[in-house]
Amino acid sequence: MKKTIVVISVTIFIFLFMFNIQAGKTKNVQVSIEESIKFSEEEIHDALTVVKRKFKGYRGCELTELWYDENQSNKDAKDYLIYGNGSTNGIKEENVIVLLSNFDVNASGGDGSFEPNSTESNWKWILIRDDKNDKWSVDDWGY
Template sequence: MKNKMTYRMRNRMRNRMRNQTKKLLQPAVLIVCVLALTGCTGKTDSTTSHEPLIQHTDTGVTSNPAADNKKDMERTSAEMESAASNRETVSSDIEACIREKMDTFEEDCTLTGLWYDRERSERIIDSYMEYGRGASNGVKRDDVIVILSDLKTGENTWSFEPNAVYTDWNWILIRDGETSEWVVEDYGNE
């Protein structure tokens, strides 16, 4: 009988210890899971991973230290000067077309620069004609142009980061023929 009592007492003590351990481990495991899911890196500075660290320079190069895109970060000064020299001014009718489209935005956005870069435009047009709407809407390649801009957002925005500058924003314009007016078909970042 004494052995039975001792056995029961040991089991009770063991169960209590397990329950206490579970009570202590559950919050710890929960905290670790939350930190893992939110991507906590242990940094104590004020920047977060979703905050845009976008800087605008005269060359139009985007600098985002948090970005994984090492190609942009490894540009030489010669490449940056080349990019700046490729910029051409935009005709007033194309600028008016883009500003008209901007007026339809429900968000607080402002164009802070507008230019044409032949090399980049051709590359984006290639993609548009092969994978984008150009593959299905029947537009001829000669009737597509891509204009680049910088876009500054204000406080009142729901799909952009508030108070940020988006550099090299693409505006894809199309027309029915040489004598037709340009229309904004699509826009966004590469």
């Protein structure tokens, strides 16, 4: 019985260890927040946290930079509202924030959708909320 428990425990430990190696890394990310008229510092930090959480699903990748640039965010938010999901989901402009990031992809190519041993630059994260009191959620990402 003790041997069975030890074997199961070791198997679970190995599985969890392998999962953590594969998960997208966000520990050493450099964060930059430009001064904002549109959003409070807390609102921007909440959005950053949501992106970091989402990035954990980017196996074999390491988030190196994550930033908020109000001019770029406003431009990308308007594009999202005209050409993206915002054209159909009824989200108001004040409930859209766009963050940018750079990240490195390891030799495995992440989940296979990225070039191995590459860097993805200016990757957009479009976050939305229903109103000012709601939490952000990632609605779209990419270029």
